[in-house]
Amino acid sequence: MCEAGKSDHHSAERCVDFPVSVVLPAGGTGERTGLQTPKQFCTFLGRPLISYTIQAFESMPWIQSIVVAVAKENMDLMTDIIQRFKHRKVRAVPGGSTRHRSICNGVLALGEEERPAVGRPKVVIIHDAVRPFVEEDFLCKIAMAAKEQGAAGAIRPLVSTVIATTSEGYLDHSLERAKYRASEMPQGFTYDVISQAYQRCSESDFEFGTECLHLALQYCGTNAKLIEGPPTLWKVTYKRDLAAAESIIKETLSRSACVITGGLAEAVNLADALRKAVGALDMELDIVPDLMGDNARCLLKEWNFIQVSVSHSCLSEVEAILVALEAENRALLHPVVVIWVHFSRTDELPVSERAPTAITELASTAKHRNILIYGIQLKQSKHWERSASRVAEIASALIRERSPALVGQLLQA
Numbered sequence: 001m002c003e004a005g006k007s008d009h010h011s012a013e014r015c016v017d018f019p020v021s022v023v024l025p026a027g028g029t030g031e032r033t034g035l036q037t038p039k040q041f042c043t044f045l046g047r048p049l050i051s052y053t054i055q056a057f058e059s060m061p062w063i064q065s066i067v068v069a070v071a072k073e074n075m076d077l078m079t080d081i082i083q084r085f086k087h088r089k090v091r092a093v094p095g096g097s098t099r100h101r102s103i104c105n106g107v108l109a110l111g112e113e114e115r116p117a118v119g120r121p122k123v124v125i126i127h128d129a130v131r132p133f134v135e136e137d138f139l140c141k142i143a144m145a146a147k148e149q150g151a152a153g154a155i156r157p158l159v160s161t162v163i164a165t166t167s168e169g170y171l172d173h174s175l176e177r178a179k180y181r182a183s184e185m186p187q188g189f190t191y192d193v194i195s196q197a198y199q200r201c202s203e204s205d206f207e208f209g210t211e212c213l214h215l216a217l218q219y220c221g222t223n224a225k226l227i228e229g230p231p232t233l234w235k236v237t238y239k240r241d242l243a244a245a246e247s248i249i250k251e252t253l254s255r256s257a258c259v260i261t262g263g264l265a266e267a268v269n270l271a272d273a274l275r276k277a278v279g280a281l282d283m284e285l286d287i288v289p290d291l292m293g294d295n296a297r298c299l300l301k302e303w304n305f306i307q308v309s310v311s312h313s314c315l316s317e318v319e320a321i322l323v324a325l326e327a328e329n330r331a332l333l334h335p336v337v338v339i340w341v342h343f344s345r346t347d348e349l350p351v352s353e354r355a356p357t358a359i360t361e362l363a364s365t366a367k368h369r370n371i372l373i374y375g376i377q378l379k380q381s382k383h384w385e386r387s388a389s390r391v392a393e394i395a396s397a398l399i400r401e402r403s404p405a406l407v408g409q410l411l412q413a
C-alpha cells in the first residue's frame, strides 16, 4: 500500500506500478452558478478552472493519460486550452447530454487509445473536472484500492442531515446522519469493471443516474472500497464556490518568496528584517544574493520574487529576473510576482523623483507575459524594524492579491 502521510511522486510511483488513466467529465453547463460561462471554463488568475484540474493530474508521473469529455460546442475551446497551457497526456472527446454519458464517452475513448505510448489502463480514475484540488497521496490510495477491489471511491462526512419528503412537501422521515456519507471524487475502477458497467446499464441510469459506484455494484457485482478523503475534494457548484476556489489558488501561490539582495549590506539587513516580519504573516522567505548557480533553483520553485536595490534607480536587476523567468517559461501556469524594493539613503532623492516612469514602462510589457511587477520605495530611517515591517505588509498583500490594478505602481513604505 502507499506509504502513509504526505506522499511525493516517488513514493506514489513505487505504489502504483500499473497503468492508470483519468476521465474528467467536463461537458456540463454549470447552470447552478448562474453564469453564462460553464464553470469548468471560468478563469482564475487568467487560467480556466479545468486547466488547474488537468495540471494536478499531469504533475503525477504515474498517470499515463487524461481524457476530457466536453460538450461538442466547447471542443475548440478545450483544444485551445490544451495548446495554450501546454498540457501533455490529455485529449478532448465529445461529452454527452448527461454526466454519465460524458464519462462513458471518456471510458470508451480510453479503450480506443491510438497514442503508441499509451496502452489500455488497468485502472481508470473518474474525477469531476470542477474539483481542482486533488491530492496525490489520496489519489494513490484510490488507485490502489480500485486495482485490488475493482472499484473505490472518496467519501466525506455529511454536513447536513438527509431527509425524505412527502409529495405534499412535508417531512416523511430523516436518515440517521452518522450512518451515511457524501460520495465525492476521485473514484477509481478497473477498466473492465467500469466499461462493463456502462455496457450493461440502462437508459434510465444514463439519463438520471449520478453515481458510478452504484453502476459497478448493480451491473458488475463490484462493491466499491470507500476511503474518506480530505476536505479539498469539494466540487465547484455554485457561484460562491468560484470565489472560494480562487482564494485557495491565491493562497497556495503566496506561501513563500525569494529575496535577492545583490549581497549589499543594507539589502541583506533589510531582507533579514523582512524574514522576521513576514513570519508573522505566515510567509517564508528564501534570501539569496543572486539567481546564479545553485540559487537558480529559486526560479523553478518560486512564484514570488523581491529584488532589493540600494540607491541606484535602474531596473537592470529586475530586468535580469524577467529574462531568467522567461527562459524557464515560468509564468505559463501562474502569474509570477516581482517586487522591486528600492532603498534610498537619507541624502538621496527618492526614485519616484529620479526615475518616476521607469517601473511603469517595464511593468507594462512584463504584464503581457503574465509577470506582475510592483515597486516599494523605502527611505533610510533610524526606525529600521518599523520600516521593514511596513515593507513586509505591503509585499505580502501584493503577493496575496496579485492585483493587475497595482502593477507598475511605486508604493511608499
Ligand SMILES: Nc1ccn([C@@H]2O[C@H](COP(=O)(O)OP(=O)(O)OP(=O)(O)O)[C@@H](O)[C@H]2O)c(=O)n1
Pocket: 024, 025, 026, 027, 028, 029, 030, 031, 032, 033, 038, 040, 069, 095, 096, 097, 098, 099, 100, 102, 103, 128, 129, 130, 235, 236, 237
Ligand atoms: N452532461 C454533462 C453534465 C455534467 N458533466 C460534468 O460533470 C461534473 C459534475 O457535474 P455538475 O457539478 O453537475 O456540473 P454541471 O452539470 O455543469 O452543473 P449544473 O448541474 O449546475 O448545470 C462537471 O465537471 C460537469 O462538467 C459532464 O461531463 N457532462
Ligand SMILES: O=P(O)(O)OC[C@@H](O)[C@@H](O)[C@@H](O)CO
Pocket: 099, 128, 183, 184, 185, 210, 211, 212, 235
Ligand atoms: O450530481 P452532479 O452532476 O451535480 O455532480 C456529480 C456528483 O453527484 C458526483 O460527483 C458525486 O456525488 C460522486 O458520484
